[in-house]
């Protein structure tokens with residue numbers, strides 16, 4: 159699934175690369191701040207060129223993760239470039255400690271390799287620190303700055319806290335000794351402690367650190383919750399949690415009819431099926447979106463999600479839920495011997511989690 163308002167840049171090794179529109183704001187901001195400083199057109203061109211090259215390095219970093227994941231048969235949906243960095247959407251996160259370690263390390267390694275390749279081309283002079291002036295780039299300091307920024311990217315990403323690569327490396331290393339959810343809990347706690355430290359130091363020295371601290375704190379929290387939920391679902395199958403009552407719609411039903419069904423029931427997700435079988439799913443958000451676009455009398459087939467996950471009654475509930483989370487699906491049809499027998503959605507898994515948590519107390 160591609161992020162909204164993203165422009166495709168093409169494919170590398172079969173992986174689609176998108177750039178998010180907010181990236182234009184970054185370029186615009188650089189041009190604007192350079193103009194405000196009274197820099198010349200040549201200076202501005204160097205700055206923009208630097209950002210573009212830097213993001214090529216960020217893309218290479220993400221491709222590093224993606225290609226390492228490919229070795230373990232994990233596909234990458236796409237890579238999206240945002241002003242704050244890149245995001246490789248892997249179809250799943252490797253569970254084996256060694257695999258997670260390799261996939262997490264592959265990104266920062268790419269930046270180290272780039273820095274290593276650039277090194278022979280750089281003439282080091284005594285006033286090397288002055289040359290590293292990102293506000294005044296030219297052919298004198300371009301490669302040197304690029305090398306330093308790549309080293310910085312590798313170091314920054316290796317901060318041992320989620321959602322940084324270093325957090326995954328740390329968790330993977332802990333997983334060799336501890337159970338995975340215990341390892342996650344330790345890694346998340348250490349990450350949050352670091353995050354609080356960043357916020358505290360940033361408060362006195364650098365507001366940017368406050369921002370990074372908050373980002374890391376939330377990332378660590380999300381990862382800990384995800385791991386906690388996974389460990390509670392371990393050992394169960396889809397048959398333990400799925401809903402037997404399937405809210406069915408036909409592809410020819412109108413959006414208006416769907417919104418009536420939405421109001422008249424507790425269902426927030428529907429399965430769309432015709433005589434041949436299931437053809438899609440429809441969530442509350444998709445209905446609202448279609449209504450907003452004025453598609454009142456359009457058929458469901460205009461708004462439904464055709465790229466759904468088919469679950470089997472005996473599939474692992476943990477796997478099913480993890481796949482739904484990583485692919486951001488709110489519902490999935492459940493089959494038994496080729497027949498549709500039910501549905502799972504995020505809310506009913508959430509209920510299942512609440513119940514098993516309460517039982518475990």
Ligand SMILES: [Zn+2]
Nearest residue numbers: 265266315323
């Ligand atoms: Zn990375």
